[in-house]
Amino acid sequence: MAASRVPKIVLRALHKDYDDGVTGRSVAAIHDLDLTVGAQEFLCLIGPSGCGKSTLLYILGGFVPPTSGEVLIDGRPVASPGPDRGIVFQEYALFPWLTVLENIMYGIRGEKTRGGRRIRAEQFVAKVHLTGFEHHYPRNLSGGMKQRVALARALAHDPEILLADEPFGALDTQTRSLMQEELLRIWESDRKTIVFVTHSVEEAVYLADRVVVMTARPGTVKADITVPLSRPRNFDVLMQAPEAMALRAELWRLVKEEVLRAGYFA
Amino acid sequence: MNVAADRPGAALWRRLRRCCSVLLMLAIWEGAARSGLVSSFLLPAASDVLANLWRMVTEGQLLYHTFQSLMRASAGLGLALVLGIPLGLIRARSRLANSILDPILAFWFPVPKVGLIPIALLFFGLGHGSKIALVFVDALLPLVIATYQGALRIDNRLVWSARSMGDSEFKILSRVVLPGTLPQILTGFRLAVTVSLLVVFLAEMVASSSGLGHVMIYALRTLETKDVFSTLIAMSLLAFIADGLVLVLRRRLLVWSE
Amino acid sequence: MKASAVQRHQRGACIAGIASLILFIGSWQIVTATEIVPDDVLPRFTDVAVTWWQLLISGELVRQTASSLSRQAAGFAAALVCGVSLGIVMARHRMVDDLVGPLTTVILPIPKAALIPLVMLWFGIGDAAKTIIVFLGTILPILVSTYHGAASVDHVYIWSARSMGDDERTLLWRVVFHAALPEIMSGIRMGLIISLIVLVGVEMLAGQGGLGWLVFFTLDSGAYRVTYAAMLTIAVIGFAYDRLFLMLSRRVLHWAEQNP
Numbered sequence: 001m002a003a004s005r006v007p008k009i010v011l012r013a014l015h016k017d018y019d020d021g022v023t024g025r026s027v028a029a030i031h032d033l034d035l036t037v038g039a040q041e042f043l044c045l046i047g048p049s050g051c052g053k054s055t056l057l058y059i060l061g062g063f064v065p066p067t068s069g070e071v072l073i074d075g076r077p078v079a080s081p082g083p084d085r086g087i088v089f090q091e092y093a094l095f096p097w098l099t100v101l102e103n104i105m106y107g108i109r110g111e112k113t114r115g116g117r118r119i120r121a122e123q124f125v126a127k128v129h130l131t132g133f134e135h136h137y138p139r140n141l142s143g144g145m146k147q148r149v150a151l152a153r154a155l156a157h158d159p160e161i162l163l164a165d166e167p168f169g170a171l172d173t174q175t176r177s178l179m180q181e182e183l184l185r186i187w188e189s190d191r192k193t194i195v196f197v198t199h200s201v202e203e204a205v206y207l208a209d210r211v212v213v214m215t216a217r218p219g220t221v222k223a224d225i226t227v228p229l230s231r232p233r234n235f236d237v238l239m240q241a242p243e244a245m246a247l248r249a250e251l252w253r254l255v256k257e258e259v260l261r262a263g264y265f266a
Numbered sequence: 267m268n269v270a271a272d273r274p275g276a277a278l279w280r281r282l283r284r285c286c287s288v289l290l291m292l293a294i295w296e297g298a299a300r301s302g303l304v305s306s307f308l309l310p311a312a313s314d315v316l317a318n319l320w321r322m323v324t325e326g327q328l329l330y331h332t333f334q335s336l337m338r339a340s341a342g343l344g345l346a347l348v349l350g351i352p353l354g355l356i357r358a359r360s361r362l363a364n365s366i367l368d369p370i371l372a373f374w375f376p377v378p379k380v381g382l383i384p385i386a387l388l389f390f391g392l393g394h395g396s397k398i399a400l401v402f403v404d405a406l407l408p409l410v411i412a413t414y415q416g417a418l419r420i421d422n423r424l425v426w427s428a429r430s431m432g433d434s435e436f437k438i439l440s441r442v443v444l445p446g447t448l449p450q451i452l453t454g455f456r457l458a459v460t461v462s463l464l465v466v467f468l469a470e471m472v473a474s475s476s477g478l479g480h481v482m483i484y485a486l487r488t489l490e491t492k493d494v495f496s497t498l499i500a501m502s503l504l505a506f507i508a509d510g511l512v513l514v515l516r517r518r519l520l521v522w523s524e
Numbered sequence: 525m526k527a528s529a530v531q532r533h534q535r536g537a538c539i540a541g542i543a544s545l546i547l548f549i550g551s552w553q554i555v556t557a558t559e560i561v562p563d564d565v566l567p568r569f570t571d572v573a574v575t576w577w578q579l580l581i582s583g584e585l586v587r588q589t590a591s592s593l594s595r596q597a598a599g600f601a602a603a604l605v606c607g608v609s610l611g612i613v614m615a616r617h618r619m620v621d622d623l624v625g626p627l628t629t630v631i632l633p634i635p636k637a638a639l640i641p642l643v644m645l646w647f648g649i650g651d652a653a654k655t656i657i658v659f660l661g662t663i664l665p666i667l668v669s670t671y672h673g674a675a676s677v678d679h680v681y682i683w684s685a686r687s688m689g690d691d692e693r694t695l696l697w698r699v700v701f702h703a704a705l706p707e708i709m710s711g712i713r714m715g716l717i718i719s720l721i722v723l724v725g726v727e728m729l730a731g732q733g734g735l736g737w738l739v740f741f742t743l744d745s746g747a748y749r750v751t752y753a754a755m756l757t758i759a760v761i762g763f764a765y766d767r768l769f770l771m772l773s774r775r776v777l778h779w780a781e782q783n784p
Binding site for chain 2: 536537540541543544545548565566618622623625626627630633634635636637638639640641642644645646716717720721723724725728729735736739740743748751752754755758759762763765766
């Protein structure tokens, strides 16, 4: 389990306020949040809807500026997006005017020639098992296939960090399971630091090294739990293991507390 | 929630900036004209133009001509509504009608119907008739198309439940289809209003002895620049008010939908 | 080989088109031949057709058409370039939007026909004036559509591109333009239609050649057959332009989701 001397990502005293369009008042999305992520660590963020976990991800990505606080990557502050942090969205975000191959090629900058870029992109097409679909357009692909392309695209430019915003949320259960397996397989072969936002406690336990539970809005860290399961993880065996079941129950208890506190079922 | 929203109060700041932009342009206009930088023949001062507009209203017959234009546009628009909405509904409900009407409409849609001005003049002479006919032809298409597209979107299940309750075809049309199509019709109507004013002005410019278009072209031919500008403002005001009225109408009629 | 549903639909539309064309010409001829409508108002179709042919071989039709189309093409091309680039920049840069936006909002409600006399006042009655009025009439729909399309580009596209290393400049062309393209194309189509309307209008008023002038001039002089022949030419050009544009649009946007 990797934990290097300098944490890969450090968030300190993070605040994020935004204007509530309806009332015009300022609302705090994130409040006094501290978090560190080690290099090559797989971290899952879970919490009730609206707790700011996506906002946190966007701040990490540099897409949204924090109101105050520090965002450090490799010890250096970040304020804008960059190729060191790849991102995958729930809505796939594939460029519909480009083919599968062109989408994956989009961010590849390292190669000198176009041919070189194509070869590298083709490697990633193979990695996500989409050989044969290089020249298809996104509109002809299923949800699972689109997400695989999105993943390949985000990884092809070799970022050190991968940010994932509920990437499997729009998929049906079977596809979702397969995609989770696929993600782990790819990650095992080339470990990046991953910050993965999800709604599903099960998904978090299956995928992550560490799970961070966020409170309801304004979001801050409620719990930070290391997942005591060894890798490589097999879904069926694993999910029956008593440690896994206990962890799932505990996480769900924590999340449920926050869901109720936020008043969704008041 | 707008994740990327900016600082509080930014919206107000923006509106201020935009107002300033308009005021700045007005100031430049007035300055350029008054200082003699641009000859007053080409660009009379904004204040002069406004004063002239007032003069045209009080001493000239601007209101009379405005009324002429409005009357023609309204008549043509009214006819287009009466024919256009039923045609659009029929098109949506009857595949046969659609296959007949579709190629006709598809052909005429991109055609610059101003080219029909001479026909209108030949058929109806120089008076009101030709202008009304032109407005009718130009306003008809957007209304038919909009009604058709709106009617297509009606959830079939609404129609089926009405039918199963024994409503007559006509009742279904007027009670279910028409109200559901209203949003689209109003969008098409808004376009038709814009087009009808455009056409009426143009037709009056080409051949008429009354109406705002005629006033403008007369001003051009007599090289009365201020009159040209004033009439331009009058036309724009008219178009702006007409559009505003359509939007108000839309909000009133669609209170139940959004 | 069974034709696909799309092909069958297109063939059906083609047949329906030809059928209604025949219907149109037929009723025209009948109405005039039986004198329901007098000859001096509506000449027979056959007479008009003959006149059209004469105009064609004498070169007059070609001359006037070329005159009209060159003005339209110049103004349209300029409006296209300016409208699209300005629209994209306005959508992405608040400062530009705040500066130019209000100007657009003010000019938008002005009926484009109302600008014709003003442009004639400033620029005379020659080609320059006509090209300018085409430019002014066309740029607005293109600008508005482009702006709207560019402003509503889903932020996930932009963020994805930025996370892959694109800066704002590269983004505009590589992402925003493409994402907004469907809406841009529909704005261009409107611009095309309006450009023809405005062109014919100004040619009628300002003269100096062109199809619009031909239509109006012959009306004055009583050569009605030429009037109708010229009007038909305008109609056909308008239709052809639109069809060609729709074909182009379909190819350019082949990647877009098909709308029912």
